[in-house]
Amino acid sequence: MTKTIFQLKDVVKTVNEDTPEELNILDHVDLDIHEGDFITILGSNGAGKSTLFNTIGGNLRPTSGQVIYKDKDITNMSVVKRTSFLSRVFQDPKLGTAPRMTVAENLLLAEKRGGHHHLVPRKLKGEMKRFKNITAKMNNNLDHRLNTATGSLSGGQRQALSFLMATIKKPGILLLDEHTAALDPKTSQNLMDITDETIKEQNLTCLMITHHLEDALKYGNRLLVLHQGKISYDISGEDKKKLTKEELLTFFNDIQ
Amino acid sequence: MSLIISAIGQGLLWSVIGIGLYLTFRILDFPDMTVEGTFPMGAATAVTAIAHGVNPVLATILAFLVGCVAGLVTGLLYTKAKIPVLLAGILVMTASYSIDLRIMGKPNQSLLGLPTLLSGKFLQSLPPYFDGVFVGFVVITVVTLILIYFLQTDLGQAFIATGDNENMAESLGINTDNMKIMGVSVSNGLIALGGALVAQNNGYSDVNMGIGIIVVALASIIIGEVIFGDLTMNQRLVAVIVGSILYRLVLLLVLQLGFNANDLNLISSILLAIFMGLPAFESRFHLKHVLKRGLKND
Ligand SMILES: Nc1ncnc2c1ncn2[C@@H]1O[C@H](COP(=O)(O)OP(=O)(O)O)[C@@H](O)[C@H]1O
Numbered sequence: 001m002t003k004t005i006f007q008l009k010d011v012v013k014t015v016n017e018d019t020p021e022e023l024n025i026l027d028h029v030d031l032d033i034h035e036g037d038f039i040t041i042l043g044s045n046g047a048g049k050s051t052l053f054n055t056i057g058g059n060l061r062p063t064s065g066q067v068i069y070k071d072k073d074i075t076n077m078s079v080v081k082r083t084s085f086l087s088r089v090f091q092d093p094k095l096g097t098a099p100r101m102t103v104a105e106n107l108l109l110a111e112k113r114g115g116h117h118h119l120v121p122r123k124l125k126g127e128m129k130r131f132k133n134i135t136a137k138m139n140n141n142l143d144h145r146l147n148t149a150t151g152s153l154s155g156g157q158r159q160a161l162s163f164l165m166a167t168i169k170k171p172g173i174l175l176l177d178e179h180t181a182a183l184d185p186k187t188s189q190n191l192m193d194i195t196d197e198t199i200k201e202q203n204l205t206c207l208m209i210t211h212h213l214e215d216a217l218k219y220g221n222r223l224l225v226l227h228q229g230k231i232s233y234d235i236s237g238e239d240k241k242k243l244t245k246e247e248l249l250t251f252f253n254d255i256q
Numbered sequence: 257m258s259l260i261i262s263a264i265g266q267g268l269l270w271s272v273i274g275i276g277l278y279l280t281f282r283i284l285d286f287p288d289m290t291v292e293g294t295f296p297m298g299a300a301t302a303v304t305a306i307a308h309g310v311n312p313v314l315a316t317i318l319a320f321l322v323g324c325v326a327g328l329v330t331g332l333l334y335t336k337a338k339i340p341v342l343l344a345g346i347l348v349m350t351a352s353y354s355i356d357l358r359i360m361g362k363p364n365q366s367l368l369g370l371p372t373l374l375s376g377k378f379l380q381s382l383p384p385y386f387d388g389v390f391v392g393f394v395v396i397t398v399v400t401l402i403l404i405y406f407l408q409t410d411l412g413q414a415f416i417a418t419g420d421n422e423n424m425a426e427s428l429g430i431n432t433d434n435m436k437i438m439g440v441s442v443s444n445g446l447i448a449l450g451g452a453l454v455a456q457n458n459g460y461s462d463v464n465m466g467i468g469i470i471v472v473a474l475a476s477i478i479i480g481e482v483i484f485g486d487l488t489m490n491q492r493l494v495a496v497i498v499g500s501i502l503y504r505l506v507l508l509l510v511l512q513l514g515f516n517a518n519d520l521n522l523i524s525s526i527l528l529a530i531f532m533g534l535p536a537f538e539s540r541f542h543l544k545h546v547l548k549r550g551l552k553n554d
C-alpha cells in the first residue's frame with residue numbers, strides 16, 4: 001500500500017445556508033488519495049465535481065470537515081500558499097495562460113510556481129533551449145512559437161501549454177478539470193496521450209474530471225463517480241481494469 | 257521654432273505621467289482615478305518643500321514618495337477593503353484636494369525667484385526652452401530604464417502576469433493583491449513626480465492643476481498605440497514617450513489655429529475620444545494603415 005498523500009475528512013459544503021434553498025453541494029465527503037494515484041472523476045452536470053476541485057485547490061472553504069495534505073491540516077490555507085504543491089489545468093484554454101506574455105515567459109513563470117518573486121533578473125535566455133525541448137514533445141509546433149504571445153496561439157496549443165505549465169515544476173497534486181473538453185477530437189486525443197505519458201513518467205498524483213466514459217475507463221488506476229455532492233462509486237486497481245462501459249452505464253442509469 | 261522646442265520639453269516632462277498611468281491602465285488593466293489627485297499633490301509637495309529651502313532634487317524625490325503613499329492608500333482600499341477601483345481612486349483623489357491645501361496652506365504657490373531643477377547654471381546656459389527638454393529627457397530616460405529592468409525581473413513578470421490573467425497568476429502562487437498595491441503605488445509615485453516636474457517647469461503649483469490629467473496621460477498612451485500598433489513591452493514604453501510629445505505638438509497646432517488655453521480640456525477630450533474610437537472605425541475604413549503611412553512619410 002502506497003502512502004496517503006491527501007485526505008478529505010467528512011467535508012461538507014453548504015450553500016444558501018438558513019434559507020429554504022439550503023443544499024449540501026459536498027455532502028460528507030471522505031476521500032483518501034494515495035501517492036501516484038491517477039483518479040478519473042465522472043458525474044453529471046451539477047454533481048459537485050468543480051466544487052470538489054475548488055475545495056482541494058482552496059478557492060472554497062468547506063462548511064465543515066478537514067482537508068489534509070501530507071498529514072498537515074490545510075483546511076484554511078490560501079489558494080496562493082497551496083500552489084507550492086498543487087497545480088491545475090482548467091477547461092477554458094484562456095484561463096491557464098497569460099495572453100500578452102510569450103510562451104517562454106509563461107513557462108518561466110510556471111517553473112517558479114509557489115516560489116517567491118524577487119527583484120532579480122528573470123534569466124530567460126539561458127532556458128530557451130530547454131523550453132524548446134520540452135515544448136517539442138507536445139507535437140503541435142509549440143516549440144517554434146516560444147516567442148509568440150500566447151493570445152495568438154490556437155486553443156489546442158494554449159491548452160497544451162497550460163498542461164506543460166502545470167507539470168514543468170512537479171506538483172504534489174495535479175487537478176485536471178475537463179482539460180481536453182474544449183478541443184477538437186484529434187487535438188484532444190493528442191493532449192490526452194501526452195497527459196497519460198507525463199503522469200506515468202513523473203509518477204504524478206492526479207485527479208482528472210472528464211465527461212467521456214471511455215477516457216475515465218481507459219486512463220488512471222482509480223475511478224470516482226460523484227452524484228449530488230457524494231462519492232457514489234469508487235473503484236480501483238484490478239476491479240477498475242475489469243470494469244466495462246456497459247456496467248458503468250448501468251450504474252449511471254440506476255442513480256439518475 | 258521655440259514653441260516647438262517648448263512643446264517637446266513639455267512632452268518629455270509629461271511622459272513621466274503617461275508612463276505612470278501605463279502601469280495601471282495598460283499593465284494591470286484597470287482605470288486609476290487617483291492620478292488626478294496625485295499630480296497636484298506632487299506639485300504641491302515639491303513646490304512647498306522648495307519654498308521651505310529644500311534642495312529641488314530632494315523636493316522632487318519627496319513628491320515621488322508622497323505620490324507612492326497616496327497610491328498605496330488606493331491600492332489598500334481596492335484590494336483589502338474591496339472598494340471598486342474606480343471609487344477607491346475617486347475617494348483618494350477627493351481627499352487629496354484637502355491635503356494639497358494643507359500642504360501649501362493656500363490654493364497656489366509661486367516658485368518665482370526660487371531654485372528649481374531647471375535653474376542650474378548649465379541649464380540656464382542652454383538656448384530658451386532647452387532646459388525643459390534636457391531635464392525631461394534625463395528623467396524619462398532614467399525612469400524608463402529602471403522600468404525596463406524591473407519588468408524583466410521575476411517580480412516584474414509576476415506583476416505583468418497579474419494584469420494579464422489574474423486567475424493564472426494566482427494559480428501560479430503570485431500574490432495578486434500585493435502586485436496591484438505595488439503597481440498603483442509606484443504608478444502614483446511617478447505621476448506625483450511628473451507633477452513636481454511640471455510645476456517646476458511652469459514656475460508655480462495650483463490645487464486645480466490636476467483636472468483632466470487622466471485624459472492627458474491616456475492621450476499619450478493611446479496616440480503611441482494607434483501610431484505604432486503591435487509592439488513589445490519595452491517598445492511600448494518608448495511609444496508612450498513619443499505619444500506624449502506628439503500630443504503636445506498637436507495641442508500647439510490647435511492653439512495656432514486660434515483656440516485659447518481655456519479650450520484645451522475640451523480639445524484634449526475630443527482628441528482622446530477620436531483616438532480611442534479609431535480602433536472601432538479602423539476595421540471599417542482601414543484607417544490605421546492610412547494613418548501609419550501618413551505619419552511615416554512626412
Ligand atoms: N455558490 C453557489 N451557490 C449556490 N449553489 C451553488 C454554488 N456553487 C455551486 N452550486 C451548485 O452546486 C452544485 C454543484 O456544482 P458544481 O460543483 O459546479 O458541479 P459540476 O462541476 O459537477 O457540474 C450545482 O447544483 C450548482 O448549481
Ligand SMILES: [Mg+2]
Pocket residue numbers: 049050051
Ligand atoms: Mg464543473
